Amino acid sequence: MNEYTKNLSRIEFIVTMGCTGRCRHCSEGSHDFGGEHIDGELAAKAVTEVCGYYAIKSLMTFGGEPLLYTETVCAIHRAAKAAGIPLREIITNGYFSKDSSRIKEVAKMLADSGVNRVLLSVDAFHQETIPLEPVICFAEAVKDTGVLIELSPAWLKSPHHDNPYNNETRRLLKIFTDKSFGVADGNIIFPQGNAKVLLAEYFDGETDMANPYEDDPRDIHSLCFEPDGSVLGGNICDTDIMDIIRNYKP
Numbered sequence: 524m525n526e527y528t529k530n531l532s533r534i535e536f537i538v539t540m541g542c543t544g545r546c547r548h549c550s551e552g553s554h555d556f557g558g559e560h561i562d563g564e565l566a567a568k569a570v571t572e573v574c575g576y577y578a579i580k581s582l583m584t585f586g587g588e589p590l591l592y593t594e595t596v597c598a599i600h601r602a603a604k605a606a607g608i609p610l611r612e613i614i615t616n617g618y619f620s621k622d623s624s625r626i627k628e629v630a631k632m633l634a635d636s637g638v639n640r641v642l643l644s645v646d647a648f649h650q651e652t653i654p655l656e657p658v659i660c661f662a663e664a665v666k667d668t669g670v671l672i673e674l675s676p677a678w679l680k681s682p683h684h685d686n687p688y689n690n691e692t693r694r695l696l697k698i699f700t701d702k703s704f705g706v707a708d709g710n711i712i713f714p715q716g717n718a719k720v721l722l723a724e725y726f727d728g729e730t731d732m733a734n735p736y737e738d739d740p741r742d743i744h745s746l747c748f749e750p751d752g753s754v755l756g757g758n759i760c761d762t763d764i765m766d767i768i769r770n771y772k773p
């Protein structure tokens with residue numbers, strides 16, 4: 524269909540830039556974005572259409588904090604499940620409510636919608652501003668639904684580097700591993716947004732490193748939708764996703 528998207532196998536949605544955390548490592552900066560979030564109906568429609576042409580292997584929702592808009596997240600994952608996408612993930616900091624009944628309700632909603640892997644951001648950076656108790660409540664509620672949940676920490680320099688942030692992250696992770704939660708690879712912080720300014724001393728002047736999560740624009744493996752519906756230079760709010768893909772040029 525388009526030579527630049529022939530290897531497309533993944534769909535990602537930045538549900539919102541709004542967040543309940545104010546993390547010093549955040550690549551997006553302050554997250555002062557108000558209430559903007561992606562249109563769940565349009566997002567679900569795009570998933571269905573793309574899967575009609577491409578063998579999509581995985582879909583992920585994230586943010587900001589995507590569970591500020593749980594119904595939108597669930598609409599996307601229902602479409603992904605219906606379209607046969609095998610891996611349906613969400614990354615969340617787990618802090619969207621202090622109400623335990625709402626937390627349990629959301630965990631069930633995710634399971635019912637077809638989410639089959641939850642990556643929970645727990646580390647020194649998130650827990651500077653995010654309380655641990657509701658996060659643990661959420662983790663246990665997801666676990667009770669049978670959905671796989673793993674911790675996804677942000678590491679400074681490397682998972683093995685000895686620095687105060689990593690040491691605190693290891694302490695926090697132990698709280699969860701003692702409760703039999705697993706730990707995924709997580710990610711290595713790169714110098715962008717807040718991290719470029721607030722953690723500059725750890726980057727040895729390497730503040731122009733490329734974002735490791737960005738695709739080569741001439742070889743798109745993942746469609747990444749912005750909260751306003753933007754993707755590949757178009758926008759699903761006014762243009763059909765397949766037309767955007769057909770007309771895409773780097």
